[in-house]
Each structure stands twice: as C-alpha cells, then as structure tokens.
Amino acid sequence: MVTLDDVAARAGVSRMTASNALRGKTIVRPETASRVLAAAKELGYHPNIAARQLSSGRTHIIGLTVADFDLIFPAALAAAISDQAQARGYQVIVQQTRFSHDFERRMLSSATSQICDGTIICWPSMASAEMESFARTHPLVLLDGFGLEGRCDCVFTPCIDGMAAASRHLVANGCRRVLLLGGHYLPPERFEGATTSEQRRIRGAAEGLRTAGMPYRAADVYPCDWTRDAGYQRMRAILDERQDFDGVCCLNDPIAIGALKALTDAGIRVPQDVAVTGFDGVEDGRYLSPGLTSVSVDTQEVAGTCLDLLIDRIEQRADGHADDGTAPPRTIALRYRLESRGSGERL
Incomplete structure (x- = not known):
C-alpha cells in the first residue's frame, strides 16, 4: 500500500510538505505542490480518509447540490x-434538488451534510433564514443565493448585466x-x-431593450421550462400565432x-429572418448551424x-479562526462575455 511517506520520498520533500500540498494549502510553493501531486498520481496514492478525519476532524469531502442534472450548464458546472x-x-458528493424546498431541507439535516x-x-x-442558520455552523457557499448577500458567502452569475447585453x-x-x-x-x-434567476434575467433583457430604444411589452414575453424541448415546443406554438418578430432573446442556452x-x-432563416441569443455559453452551442450567440459564463471560473470561498472558510474554522461563523460573509459577482457565433448577427 502506497503511503504519504512514499509520496514525500518520490517528490523529495518532507512528509508535512507533502501533506500540505495534497490538502491544497497555499503555504506550499506552486512548483512544489505540482511535484507532490505528480508523485501521488504516479504512485497511485489515495489518502486514508478515515485516518485523516481522526487526526484533523475533517473528511476532505465537499457536498454539492445543483438544481437539475438534465440541464447542460449545471451538469458542466458539477464536473x-x-x-x-x-x-x-x-x-465531492453531488446531489440534485429539482428546485425542491423539501429536498434542500432534508439535505441540510442529513448524515451526508454532517460528514462534509x-x-x-x-x-x-429554500427560505433564506434556514440557509443563514446552516451557514453559522457549517462552511457554505451559495451560487445565485439571491437575498442572502451579506448573510452567507455568495457567488452570483451576471443575470441582469448579461441579459441586458444580449438584448x-x-x-x-x-x-x-x-x-x-x-x-x-x-x-x-x-x-x-427580482429575487430569482428567471426574474433577474427578464429584468436584464427588458432594461437592455429600453436602453436601446426598444419597447418592453408583456405580449412579447413567453414563459417555458428551461429545456431544449420546452424551447422548441413554445417556439412552434408562437409561430402558429404570429411571425411579426425578428429577434428572440432566450433566458438560457x-x-x-x-x-x-x-x-x-419552419423554414425561417436564422439569423437573416430572426436572430437568436442564449445565456450560458454552453459548448453545444458551438456545433449548431449557425452557432448560438450567447452570454458566456465560464464554468471553470464559477x-x-x-x-476558493468554501475552502478558505473551511481552513478558517480548522485553524481556529471565526469558528463561530461570524467572519463577514463575502459576495463575488462573476464575469461574462457575449460570444458572437452567428445566430444573433443579422448585420
């Protein structure tokens, strides 16, 4: 069985340095960390989770919940x-919530969350008060935790600014x-x-239209599920009723x-007759004809x-700092870029 001492010897470092490198601690120089990780991979080293937990009180396991694996962006983000x-x-232990309050509530109180x-x-x-209470005793990061800014560590996708750019x-x-x-x-x-991704993206698209001198009308807004089939079926129904539009700004890819x-x-040329934009910048959009113009959010950056936020919070607690969860919550807004791939460019 390959041990930590074997990895340290192969990398030419001390046992402590090897341990810190494998734990991702920033006190190890990047070139040293790379050497240790390469040695561990070459030797087929796997940390003893049980021993590590006994010695440090930590499992080095992170819990991750996403809304729906059927959607392209959440699946790519989980990967x-x-x-x-x-x-x-x-x-990482990954679960999907299907946007269920009850599932989130059970997840927070489950044995799974306790070992993470x-x-x-x-x-x-779920209700923000429950999330805030959970964050006081457990390192927690929320992606698009609207309404919890300043109360939990939060990372936000550019729903408003990105959709405004698209419209x-x-x-x-x-x-x-x-x-x-x-x-x-x-x-x-x-x-x-506006307190949801849907509402914020509608707001952004509307504000983009208005700043460009175009009207924002209730008759031009159509709800549907955020899936390919839902987009297809809704657009087919729209075409049966009207064809007086020349642009479609979609809330996701x-x-x-x-x-x-x-x-x-339906024989309508894209983008010559109708231009189309999406939001997410998923890889699939590159392989359409024409390619899908989209507000791109980098899953690797997300x-x-x-x-970064979560491991920093974990390390703070492990080092005895802010172990009561009172360190100020942080909020980070993600970047975006509008990728012009063909479907949104009529001119």
Missing part, C-alpha cells in the same frame, strides 16, 4: 467543481421586435424586487437551442470561485 476539488485534495467539511448549493430555493446586441444587429423566451412578464415597478431548431424547421 468542473469535481475536477478542481480533486486537484485540491477534496472529494463544507457545502456548495447552486440555485437555492442590446439583438437591437444593434437590426432587430426591431424582440421576444423574451423562458420567463414570465415582470412589471418594471417590480424590477428592484437549452431554450435557445430548441427555439432555433423550431425556427429552422467552480474555482466557489471552491
């Missing part, structure tokens, strides 16, 4: 978090009547109270992929940012 966590010496050093929850739907892009490319696909109409007087296929199946 990125798992890969990056493994490189930092952590294993910390938890990342993506797109939480402005359509107008800049000659669109004069843009449909918003994937959410319910949100009156402008309720924009400030799967909706846009479905809508694009429905348009082309994964790294969430893990």
